Amino acid sequence: DQQVKQNSPSLSVQEGRISILNCDYTNSMFDYFLWYKKYPAEGPTFLISISSIKDKNEDGRFTVFLNKSAKHLSLHIVPSQPGDSAVYFCATPGRRALTFGSGTRLQVQP
């Protein structure tokens, strides 16, 4: 039973446009969420996080939005760049470790 779900396995956008990656979770008790970016054959790198006391957190081109009532969060990347092409995972801390979504592969077309 997936506690964190990313229903879109892939997304393709044009350079300069906005990329929106979505994540849904099942447990309303989750209170912290993280987004990671992963290139092939590399470990994930931390991008941005959000606490449940906020509904938005912004860091440069990256903004994460949290809708607690819908149990939904999204990562916005604007403007998208070809170097953003990677797999993006949302995650939440569990009892012992991070629980990851299945990932969304973002392809930014030049």
Place this chain on the structure above:
Amino acid sequence: GAVVSQHPSRVICKSGTSVKIECRSLDFQATTMFWYRQFPKKSLMLMATSNEGSKATYEQGVEKDKFLINHASLTLCTLTVTSALPEDSSFYICSATGGEWTYGYTFGSGTRLTVV
């Protein structure tokens, strides 16, 4: 920032042999280390959690005798895949956390294991 070094990055071994993967925290003391496994086009699945000086806690379905974890110090943890089989071929990633930032998980660069 916190850095986790993982070696080797790639390894090919014969069936029946054992392979050791090292995970080191370079600039912080990792009280807890995690080992993940990623199958192609799949998410990262937690295999085990290791606290320095204690026995590792394995997730359901992960054989502790197959995947030996030794958290020898606050900066070094190893995962040994014993009697490796082709189905053990995967991408293994370690993660470490420690200090005050509870959610500060730093990941290693991963190890691509191929068992032939």
